[in-house]
Amino acid sequence: MSDQTSEAQAEGRPSVGAELAQSLATEGQRRGKSRNVRALGRLIPFARAHLTDALLALVFLVFTASATLGISGALRLLVDHLTGQGGEAPTVRSVAPWFWLLSSVAVALAVGSALRYFFVTKLGERIVADLRKAVYRHILTLDPAFFLQTRTGEVLSRLTTDVQIVENLLATSISFALRNLLTLVGALVLLVIVSPQLTGLVLLVFPVVLAPLFLFGRQVRKLTTSAQDKFAAAVGFAGESLDALETVQAFGRERTAAERFGAAVEDSFATSLTRMRARALMTAMVIALVFGGIVFVFWLAVGAGLRGEMSWGQLFQFAFLAVMAGSSVGALGEVWGEVQKAAGAMERIAGLLDARPGIAPPAKPVPLPRPRGDVAFEAVTFAYPGRPDLPALKGFSLHVHPGERVALVGPSGSGKTTVFRLLLRFYDPQAGRVVLDGVDLRDADPAEVRARLALVAQDSALFSGSAAENVRFGREDASPEAILAAVRAAQAESFLEALPQGLDTPVGERARGLSGGQRQRLAIARALVREAPVLLLDEATSALDAENERLVQEALDRAMEGRTTLVIAHRLATVLKADRIVVMEEGRVVEEGTHHDLVAKGGLYARLAALQFGEAA
Template identity: 75%
Template structure:
């Protein structure tokens, strides 16, 4: 893949001598394309068959009217033959001519109705299949574990979910209808051509290998270039998504030109590859049409001479010409749609990669039921874990910790000690390499991840909210929660007052990621979402670290309410937020190094005492 010479990103190397953003992106794309396995045919489209089977009624209707429309189309050739033979007979009457024209009219009406119904059922089936595919892909994406998104950017996933599925939709909604109609017409026309004149039909069949050759030769190239184009475009979308997510940072550092240059270079690369695809498809179409219609003209010339010699009737000659043009037109149309098929096959190949991705964390065949009622007891025993991609850098090493039901435990320690990893393993986003994690005595590996997570509520440092209303964001914690439950959770989270002050109260739309709210308001809304869940275990990951003193005070009041009667695991760098914990667990390099209450740990003179002294001074 060549980098455009005038690309800003290609022209401006980095100060350290490394290539510009666009050139580096191009290199990454080349490496990704080289790693991707490619099939050499349109077999990826077979993945659509199960979706079509679920819509048997529409498929049956499409088949019936495809057959009737094809039969009516071919029937026109027979009606034309009867009319021409009648006109060339001496003494033909006007009533006979009217009869044959009436027959042609009846066939035309049948063709019109059948074509309309064929279009309706085929298009409906295609749209329905794509809608089901879109739901299946998105539903499957939601089951993938965080490890998948460490390897694949969210923007690329969204590109496959939107752009690639739109390509498949174009095939299913339009091209399939045209292709099936022309395929059936071609088959029917060939059968009738053999019946009308076997010798001339043999000449027609001799042309076919020359017509099919460019379809396969150029079709394979079109498909390969289509996949490459979509890969490049997906990477560009992924890069754009990352930039827009951090737009304030980009603008603060004056990175608009570099970001725009990198995106522009990726788009230009995609366009350059797409231009090659369009050129290959144009050449393929020109060759197919030239070969088909050139052959038809030559065969028709032979047919006219056969008619002049009296070897076939003029009606038969007209029917043969009619059918030959029909067959040629069908082959030409199939050549056109073959490019769409190749393009859709490339897109489906990328979609299939998502469907084939399997979560590293999945429920066992026969999951162990968690004890009921839930107690909230947690036990880590000899747990060792390293993140995918960093196998030589364990986040936890021989980590053991037991938390009693209803106990408030705070995890403290320097950055990188493994505190957040404890929460991720407890939520079963990952499984430990060694050791066991038990919830109420049940091994998490043997339990359904959904059942495990239903017993937990998470409040993170920057808890993401959604663009719906305040009530919808709170109810996300428990969709079946009623208005009274939502109000009670908001009140307990110290959020009722500011929500009531919104223009439409709890029904106010909060905008993208609820950015219309302050940081403290968003955090209290996240706490309300955790409270309405009514889970026995509460996980707090730096829930107050980014707040000012007043907001921290309000959030801390809400957290005290939330922790009542629940097993609570708190992560905090600011030690003032963990002073009320029943137990403080000090971590360093993935291990527990100290445990106890604040006073005894501060007096012990260990790592906790050093951390406390940094924040509180010698008074700690």
């Protein structure tokens, strides 16, 4: 376990596993109360943003449904003509126009179906693309407190797998469902016109058909949500294992990790299998009830035709419409399972969209004055969410003047990293205030606050892409000249120029193609190009060997010139060069002064210096 992880636990942050369990339990209770597909209503604003495509999709849906129903009318006219009920004996010449009519309707149906597919699919794909962007954009606004409760793998599962389920509904199933729904309504209207009495019998079948739809549909939705939760847990574990793959392999735990992931996947599959059984049974019951009812009604229709109560053309039209209505109901029964599945997925996505960050810009943020780098903590008390009884800072006060270098030292759990988190406004204190250039951070826009800060952590996160792209991450509008100047100042030019494509060389995922010292210097270059007035160094050299520490320290010395600098440090070189050393214990400032003054006092710092620096203290 790293020093930072130990410090996080000591500072009272909640157990991630416990918080995740609580989060999932709360969400499970919320889902248990949901008894319909209202979650899919969250897609309406996305559809409204593309109203033209939505209207065109609706027009061609109505057109194709009308063309499908028009075939029944053309068929009725043809049969009446063939049976002589049209007033004249049929001939090859007289029959031809009716076949031309059938062909015309078929061509119109083909063209309308193509346009319907295009516009419905385009609309569905557009909605899903907007949904993906909206979910990811919202995730980026959530504060660290949210990710203490929900693992990254869980979030990624909702962003990928759940959105894919919704995409399947919108891109294919919804078109199929709407077409069948319009066909069903149109067929019922025409059935009433053809034979009201027999249509009444058809309608009596519908309640019997709809019962299994709702009975099994609800179960399908719940099982889908459960399966996705279990799969998300598997993805979360896989993400953790792959992120620490070297550790897994170093301890020979590949089989254990594979077995845990396999067990989670099998658990998800077992739930999916139960869902598939329920949906298969629902489909079988719907089709059996629909077509059983149609056969019965058709038998009655044939009797009416034989008694002369309706023409054979009417009989054929009624039979065609009845089969069409039955097929539509059966198709809707199948699609209903997809709708329930998508509703379960959309509930999980909505859980992300409904999450609100605890840190947000005020309604009228106070603009920050000209950058000076003046930092102050005034009687700050702070406890991490879920652990109010164990504050990480207790009445903490500190004033860092513009351009001053201040080192924070103290045992693990004393609150050093918490100071940085509050200054970056990842959290707000429960008491006291944090002030930057004279403005309380709670009154300012967090984005404006963070624009004045540059962070170099012990294990700085870098990204796939080139070295230049990683440096530009510090300031998006940085010119190539500014990037090169930052690289030189960070002592990174020599090793970057030795790469095959120089600064444009891809450095691999998380820059694993570079050594630890090279990554740190690249992170320092990223902080330098930011040109921020306040520099935060969180044990930036503690994990480096002597040679890399010397290079990185030289880069840090340049980075600190002309900037207010707060340093969390255990290394003697950094501490000696600080203008002031602030010693922390249990969330409070217990000593302040220079290295020599504090050693002479013989207090906590002297003991820490003796332990860490030996005789060099």
